[in-house]
Amino acid sequence: MIFEIIKLAIESLKANKLRTFLSMLGIIIGVGAVIAIVSIGSGAREQITARISNLGSNVINILPGTSRGWGGRVSASSVDVFTLELADYIEKVSPSVKRVIPISQGSGLLIKGNFNIQTTIIGTDADYQEINNYNLAMGQFINEGDLDTSRNIIVLGSELTEELFGNDNPLGEKIKLSYQKRDYLFTVIGVMEEKGAGLTGNLNKQAYIPITTFMKKLSNSRFVSYYMAQAKSGDEASAAVGEIEYFLIKYLEDEDQEKFNLQSQDQILDTISSVTASLSLMLGGIAAISLLVGGIGIMNIMLVSVTERTREIGIRKALGAKNKNIMSQFLIEALSLSGMGGLIGIFFGWLGAYAIAQAGKWPLVVAPISVLLAFGFALIIGLFFGLYPAMKAAKMDPVDALRYE
């Protein structure tokens, strides 16, 4: 019986192909949009997550807080509290922390012959490489000896090397660094390998010098820009954050955490996920509205269909169809409409997601749950909006229906 009714529904839908297609269009667009949007959202999130992990594992940035401005005073000046000694101190007192490295950074001009290039100069120590998962392409990185003697040596990012030296071997070459209107001569001792873009910008265009050189010669300051801490493992990352926070509050007598600011990878991930999630939710909501509109389209066409086929309903009733037979006939017709629309929508949504993933160069992620959800929602819409027309058909008086011209 049910098989018979489904066959009947499909036959009647086939009899009016254009109309069937047009009434399915809303559902097709809705389901397609849901699948494409959810997939694009997860693809983008996956890409961002991969980029963040690229920054190094279990890294916690310890940034100085910015003091609030009074009246007309500029508020941007960072609080000067971060010394080299404090970095070692944090490392010692926090059991979950593997190491803490100081970072000073500023913008400088690298000059080689007639070429010059504006770049970010990073002053750091020997552990920078390991904390950031960042390997050398050639030469060597800053070592303890360089730090002790504050040597004028420099390690270049891959893109910098290419622009300054082309295909020549840069190792041992001298280049000029112009920093805050003063010039220094540096010897190139290493080149970093190429690394994908991180959140802080293009790593391949940065240059690295010993932190001691940076502080004594470039910045003339006792304070560094910020610290990078590394937890002993991913599981201990949140414990490490807690320990550092506890220590710094005590040490800096800074109950309100105005002098420092901790930024862990988890935190960044959380922020980004919540942003992408709310974005997906919003776009998904728009897609859901289009599904709803599609449902109204189905209801409209089903009402027309019921009126058109009043006589058929009369004939069927005269031949012994019960109300529920008529009801299920029209309900299944509405369900077939939304179901087929759903299937076509899944196909096009998938196709759209694939095309955009290709264009955005991120992985194609189509979660089965989103496909099921969109299809299920389409069916529910069909059921909901098909119910009223089907009930209208079922309740028709057989005598009136037979008389209908």
Added chain:
Amino acid sequence: MLEIKKIKKIYQMGKVKVEALRGVSFYIDKGEFVAIMGPSGSGKSTLMHIIGCLDQPTEGSFIIGGKDVSKLNDDRLAEIRNKRIGFVFQQFNLLSRTSILHNVEIPLIYAGLKTKQRRELAKQALESVGLGDRAKHKPNEISGGEKQRAAIARALVNDPLIILADEPTGNLDTKTGEEIMKIFYKLHQQGNTVIMVTHEAEVARHARRIIHLRDGLIEKDEVKT
């Protein structure tokens, strides 16, 4: 076998009450061939709807096959229509989208029969009216006479207690109409109960008994000998 007792049917048309049937009683035995005649407005359509269980009387009772159906609900009435009554309409009322065979199968679908059994019974019914070779055709591919024969096959397929025909020759030319009447006569001779509603004396003359209706009452009930 079919008993109508003091049936009244009153329609409410706006503020006016219209009495379509004003107390009609008669009895029809198994195997009879009855014509219900009357001018338009005599109540014969209303009577046919009640006999066909498409409508229910306002007053009185209607017993078919020993069962009073005047108080049944929609679903029970649908069952009675399905199992005990075979309809033949003036406009044929075949579903245009599907084949003749499928049209004949419809009552069997609602009776809940399996596909194979349905197909067999429908084919038999079509052959009995001489339409075996038209089974695969759509209604718009065959002539009016053939359509009406297909409709008769559909009425017969469930082996009903009565065959109820509403102006069965109204949309046919005289010659084809005669042929259709011959089929009804044959069905009567085979022992089927046939009730036919018509306003044409020419058509009614084929019946063995004619019930004349006028203004919602029986005017004359003549039995041919």
